[in-house]
Amino acid sequence: xxxxxxxxxxxxxxxxxxxxxxVTVPLVTGGEVTYAALDYAASAPAxxxxxxxxxxxxxxxxxxxxxxxxxSQLSTDxxxxxxxxxxxxxxxxxxxxxxxxxxxxxxxxxxxxxxxADCQVFVYETEHHASLLPxxxxxxxxxxxxxxxxxxxxxxxxxLADRDPYGPALVCVTGASNVTGELxxxxxxxxxxxxxxxxxxxxxxxxxxxxPVDIAELDVDWxxxxxxxxxxxxxxxxxxxxxxxxQAAEPYLAGGGASRKVARRADGGVxxxxxxxxxxxxAGSPNVIGVYSIASACKALTExxxxxxxxxxxxxxxxxxxxxxxxPEVQVLSLFGDDAPRVGVIxxxxxxWNSSHFAAALSAEYGIGVRDGLFxxxxxxxxxxxxxxxxxGECGAPEAEPGERSLNAIRVSFGAGTPDEHIERFLxxxxxxxxxxxxxxxxxEDGRCVPDRGEAAQx
Numbered sequence: 001x002x003x004x005x006x007x008x009x010x011x012x013x014x015x016x017x018x019x020x021x022x023v024t025v026p027l028v029t030g031g032e033v034t035y036a037a038l039d040y041a042a043s044a045p046a047x048x049x050x051x052x053x054x055x056x057x058x059x060x061x062x063x064x065x066x067x068x069x070x071x072s073q074l075s076t077d078x079x080x081x082x083x084x085x086x087x088x089x090x091x092x093x094x095x096x097x098x099x100x101x102x103x104x105x106x107x108x109x110x111x112x113x114x115x116x117a118d119c120q121v122f123v124y125e126t127e128h129h130a131s132l133l134p135x136x137x138x139x140x141x142x143x144x145x146x147x148x149x150x151x152x153x154x155x156x157x158x159x160l161a162d163r164d165p166y167g168p169a170l171v172c173v174t175g176a177s178n179v180t181g182e183l184x185x186x187x188x189x190x191x192x193x194x195x196x197x198x199x200x201x202x203x204x205x206x207x208x209x210x211x212p213v214d215i216a217e218l219d220v221d222w223x224x225x226x227x228x229x230x231x232x233x234x235x236x237x238x239x240x241x242x243x244x245x246x247q248a249a250e251p252y253l254a255g256g257g258a259s260r261k262v263a264r265r266a267d268g269g270v271x272x273x274x275x276x277x278x279x280x281x282x283a284g285s286p287n288v289i290g291v292y293s294i295a296s297a298c299k300a301l302t303e304x305x306x307x308x309x310x311x312x313x314x315x316x317x318x319x320x321x322x323x324x325x326x327x328p329e330v331q332v333l334s335l336f337g338d339d340a341p342r343v344g345v346i347x348x349x350x351x352x353w354n355s356s357h358f359a360a361a362l363s364a365e366y367g368i369g370v371r372d373g374l375f376x377x378x379x380x381x382x383x384x385x386x387x388x389x390x391x392x393g394e395c396g397a398p399e400a401e402p403g404e405r406s407l408n409a410i411r412v413s414f415g416a417g418t419p420d421e422h423i424e425r426f427l428x429x430x431x432x433x434x435x436x437x438x439x440x441x442x443x444x445e446d447g448r449c450v451p452d453r454g455e456a457a458q459x
Contacts, residue, residue, distance in 0.1 A: 013308040013311065015419050016047055016231075016300070016309075016416045017047070017049070018044075018047055018048060018231065018417030019045050021045070021419070023035045024367075027364065027365060027367060028364040028451040028453075029365055029440065032367075033366070036367055036426065037369050037417075037422070038368055038369055038370050038412045039370055039371050039411075039413060040209070040344065040415045040417075040418070041178050041206060041229070041345045041375075041411060041413035042413075043228045043229065044209055044228070044231050045417055046231055046293070047231040047297055049296065049297075049300040050233065050296040051233065053296040054289055054293050054296065057078065057289070057292060060074055061075060061289070063285065064288045065257060075288050079286060082294065082295035083098045083291075085298055089213075089298035089299075090214070090223055091213070092241075093215065093216050096215065096241050096243065097240065097242075097243040097278045098238060099238070099239045099281050100238060100278070100287070100294075101237040101239055102235050102237055103130075103228070104130050104203060104205040104226040104237055105226075105237075107224035107225075107237050107238060108130055108172070108201070108239075110281055111170075111222060111239060111245075112134035112135050112136075113250075113252055114245050114246050114248075114249035114252070114281075115138060115168070115245060115249075116167075116168045116245070119167070120141065120163055120164070120170070121138045121139065121169070121170050121171075122140075122160065122172070122198070123140065123141075123143065123172040123173075124142070124144075124152070124155075125142050125144060125145055125379040125380065126177065126179075126335065126379070126383070127172065127174055128178050128203065128205070128376055129376045130203065131172045131173075131201075131203040132377075132379070135172070143155050143156065143159055145380065145383045146336075147336065149185040152185060152189065153185055153188045153189060153192055156171060156192050157196070160193065160196035160198055168199070169196070169197065169198035171189065171193045171198055172203065173189055173200065173202065174202075175204045175207030175213065176210065176345065177335070177377075177380070178375055178377060179375050179380050179381055179384070179411070180333055180336075180342065181317075181342035181344065182334065182342045183343065186202055187218050190218060190219045190220050191219065194219070199221040199222075201220065201223070202218065202222065202224070203224055204223050204225040205224070205229050206229065206343060206345060208223075208225040208230055209231065210313060212306050212307075215240065215241060222240065222241030222242060223241060224237065224238065224239050224240075225237060225238055227290060227293060227294040230301075231415075232296070233293060234287065234290035235287065236287050236294055238294065246278075246281060247276045247280065250274075251274055251281055252283070253281070255283035255284050256284065257279055257283050257284060257286070258274055258279060258280050259274055261273040304416070309416050313343065313344045313414070316344060316420075316423055317342060317343070320346055320412065320423060320426070320427065321338075321346065324346070324348060329351040329352060329353075329434050331348060331351070332348045333348060333385075335380075335384070344418070345412075345413040346411070346413070347381075347384075347411040349409050350410070353433075354408075354449070355372045355373075355410045356372045356373075356408060357438070357442055357449050359371070359410050359449070360442055360448075360449040360451065361433055361438040362426070362430075364442075365429070365438065366425060367425075368425060368426055368429055370411060370413075371410070371411040371413070372408055372410050373409075374408055375409070375411055381408070381409055382407070412426060440452070
């Protein structure tokens with residue numbers, strides 16, 4: 001998968017307006033500063049366009065697929081039009097289904113519940129927990145972390161060649177790592193999977209917000225992603241792709257909307273005729289506002305010119321990597337090497353620093369929000385750090401005290417709404433913290449590193 005590096009036209013590639021861009025936060029050292037949101041990989045800020053669209057629709061909110069009234073009919077049309085918008089955004093094939101879920105995690109758990117009983121699943125240890133863990137009822141082969149894109153393909157080909165060739169198989173792989181931001185060779189992995197009679201699902205949670213995703217072009221069987229990473233503010237997600245396994249499986253949730261007909265039998269039981277459309281796995285009153293927000297985000301990114309957004313983000317990636325390279329104490333984490341293409345997600349550690357202490361200082365002293373921990377990808381981060389699985393450190397709850405080395409990392413992530421000033425402030429802050437140290441003392445409280453109020457450091 002290549003990344004566009006075309007020249008940027010500043011007139012069409014300014015940062016997209018997002019909510020919270022003018023929010024100010026207090027500094028422990030005194031005063032306030034505009035908050036620099038650099039944790040897009042966890043939850044991207046909602047696009048102003050998305051928020052405006054949702055606000056305009058909100059007075060017309062009605063029950064979807066349930067009522068004859070005008071607002072219900074309007075909401076149903078909006079819901080189904082959103083499905084078509086998402087299908088177009090993903091380049092879905094004519095017979096693909098778009099199922100609305102709560103998140104990427106929910107989407108992959110839905111697919112895990114729909115795979116045939118004898119399905120073999122192949123997943124790299126480098127995956128986010130959302131794609132690493134749902135396959136508990138299947139025969140799972142966990143693949144070791146590759147160190148090149150070519151090795152990723154070779155590892156998969158060897159594993160598939162050794163399997164029983166007569167049963168169903170599924171490969172699950174990320175499009176862009178939520179730890180390193182590196183792009184994976186999705187098209188080549190899909191070709192390898194299909195050559196061995198397997199199917200493939202793409203975890204596009206980190207790819208879709210940063211790079212166009214085309215199901216037909218990539219030749220993947222399914223794509224999963226979350227709205228809250230695609231600049232949509234609500235709890236919604238998507239599973240899009242082949243319909244056959246989904247149609248053959250029992251509904252993910254049993255209830256209203258998934259059923260076409262329910263009738264009592266003479267023996268007192270119940271007969272159910274389930275839908276064969278996407279509604280089969282969308283039981284209950286749907287999150288119409290969340291679904292509409294995803295569709296609005298898809299339109300906004302497309303209309304802004306995704307290639308221009310990608311090109312601008314690549315400039316920011318280069319700027320961050322070059323700035324971090326000027327600080328010898330900083331080690332950027334990577335599977336595929338410095339030249340690997342990546343999206344705006346970069347993780348690193350700082351020699352002599354507890355990662356949580358460093359992230360806390362970025363927040364408290366500079367108003368910069370980043371992520372620290374193992375990023376819900378514990379095996380990958382431990383592999384990159386060369387740590388033992390039993391060493392301390394967990395996702396979001398570091399155990400080390402400020403100043404101690406921790407086995408966690410720091411992640412900075414950005415995207416279509418990130419202004420240049422946030423990147424410049426971040427690089428300046430990293431340099432100052434490494435060279436001069438923190439201006440404040442910190443302590444661990446409820447598993448988090450926090451400023452010790454009223455006690456400045458002796459600099």
